[in-house]
Amino acid sequence: MASITPTIRPDHVPDARVVDFDIFAPPGAEEDYFAAWKSLRGGLGLVWTPRNHGHWIATRGAIIRELWGDSERLSSEALAVTPGLGEMMDFIPLQLDPPQHKPFRNAVMRGFANHHVTAMMPMVRDVSRDLIAGLAPQGGCEFMTAFAEIVPLHIFLSLIGVPVEDRARLRPLGQQLTRPDGSMTVVQLRDAADDYLRPYVEARISNPGDDLFSRILSVPIEGRAWTFEEAQRMCRNLLFGGLDTVVAMFGNIASHLARFPEDQHQLREDAARIPAATDELMRRYPTVSVTRNLVRDIEMDGVTMKVGDLLYLPSVLHNLDPACFDAPETVDFDRGLSPVRHTTMGAGAHRCVGAGLARMEAMVFIEEWLSGIPPFGIDPDRPAKMRAGNVGALTELYLKW
Numbered sequence: 001m002a003s004i005t006p007t008i009r010p011d012h013v014p015d016a017r018v019v020d021f022d023i024f025a026p027p028g029a030e031e032d033y034f035a036a037w038k039s040l041r042g043g044l045g046l047v048w049t050p051r052n053h054g055h056w057i058a059t060r061g062a063i064i065r066e067l068w069g070d071s072e073r074l075s076s077e078a079l080a081v082t083p084g085l086g087e088m089m090d091f092i093p094l095q096l097d098p099p100q101h102k103p104f105r106n107a108v109m110r111g112f113a114n115h116h117v118t119a120m121m122p123m124v125r126d127v128s129r130d131l132i133a134g135l136a137p138q139g140g141c142e143f144m145t146a147f148a149e150i151v152p153l154h155i156f157l158s159l160i161g162v163p164v165e166d167r168a169r170l171r172p173l174g175q176q177l178t179r180p181d182g183s184m185t186v187v188q189l190r191d192a193a194d195d196y197l198r199p200y201v202e203a204r205i206s207n208p209g210d211d212l213f214s215r216i217l218s219v220p221i222e223g224r225a226w227t228f229e230e231a232q233r234m235c236r237n238l239l240f241g242g243l244d245t246v247v248a249m250f251g252n253i254a255s256h257l258a259r260f261p262e263d264q265h266q267l268r269e270d271a272a273r274i275p276a277a278t279d280e281l282m283r284r285y286p287t288v289s290v291t292r293n294l295v296r297d298i299e300m301d302g303v304t305m306k307v308g309d310l311l312y313l314p315s316v317l318h319n320l321d322p323a324c325f326d327a328p329e330t331v332d333f334d335r336g337l338s339p340v341r342h343t344t345m346g347a348g349a350h351r352c353v354g355a356g357l358a359r360m361e362a363m364v365f366i367e368e369w370l371s372g373i374p375p376f377g378i379d380p381d382r383p384a385k386m387r388a389g390n391v392g393a394l395t396e397l398y399l400k401w
């Protein structure tokens with residue numbers, strides 16, 4: 001997304017807090033998204049950028065962690081720094097604030113209960129194995145299109161109980177979401193997703209099965225049934241929340257294992273370490289940043305942020321802050337992250353409902369990839385490319401084995 005003309009600094013933003021930082025194009029993000037964000041780290045915990053209509057950015061881990069869970073002073077309604085995006089998407093539960101948020105969140109959480117996630121494991125394994133069997137003889141691949149973008153789509157379709165042959169219809173939407181090429185506006189993308197989902201939402205309301213949508217929609221909201229409009233907003237949230245993010249996570253895990261052969265070797269030798277390694281890789285490579293709009297003034301770090309201001313919370317500056325995690329850039333499979341303290345999946349009332357599913361997908365992917373693909377590295381002739389945004393991700397990752 002293009003950077004826009006800088007906004008004039010409001011009076012309550014001190015000069016010393018102004019930085020020129022475009023979250024869609026931080027300097028050097030194409031080569032290294034994580035390093036690009038680190039360039040913002042300095043003495044100040046809260047800075048303000050005139051880019052993208054002007055917003056605050058929290059840059060210190062402790063502040064990010066604290067404000068992420070603050071539903072008293074911060075609302076999730078705005079969704080993003082892109083004007084109008086929040087109104088257009090109107091996600092349930094993501095854009096609802098407590099107390100309205102709670103009954104919807106409970107219903108969605110019921111749908112993602114652990115035993116449902118565990119029951120999906122064989123399917124995730126089969127999809128991964130099939131793809132890997134086709135890739136192994138090729139000696140290399142562009143990982144994002146050949147694997148990372150395919151598996152989450154497939155899983156989403158199975159979750160909602162739709163024939164996986166439908167993948168061809170949904171894939172272009174997934175691609176636009178992951179790598180927008182300007183051919184579709186966000187409105188067109190939302191409408192296309194809604195058009196795709198509509199018949200399934202209608203069917204799951206009138207004739208529930210045992211798929212994810214049916215499970216969620218069968219949980220009453222304060223004693224009444226979901227309306228069609230609420231159901232659509234929830235299904236849209238799951239579609240948009242669970243594709244791009246998982247694609248990005250797969251890319252970062254593959255990239256790490258390709259760049260650190262000794263870590264790859266450790267996991268090949270001892271598969272029992274894969275669950276802990278998954279947690280650590282998810283901490284080390286956070287991709288999501290969220291936007292909150294202030295509903296009360298906040299005095300912090302020597303400044304006052306005002307009602308109506310937008311605040312950007314990047315998980316990368318929390319998880320990679322040495323004041324929050326020892327040697328944060330080192331991947332240490334023995335880090336022992338229980339209970340989870342990082343913000344890769346958020347924190348507080350909106351913490352990701354798909355966290356268990358995403359973790360399971362990552363574990364199965366690592367297990368299956370390492371057992372089906374010989375030792376691999378990055379193709380030295382084709383350096384990896386990344387893009388920034390609310391979900392930072394690799395866009396090209398050529399692997400060789």
Ligand code: HEM
Nearest residue numbers: 093094241242245246249288290345346350352353354358
């Ligand atoms: C590695 C993959 C994933 C990452 C990094 C991720 C990250 C996040 C984060 C950071 C939040 C909190 C947002 C906020 O505080 O505003 C969140 C919420 C959410 N995620 Fe995920 N997510 C992932 C996978 C998934 C999957 C697979 C699904 C579902 C299919 C999903 C559905 C949701 C939903 C519905 C919410 C809103 C929860 C609420 O508002 O109560 N996510 N996710």
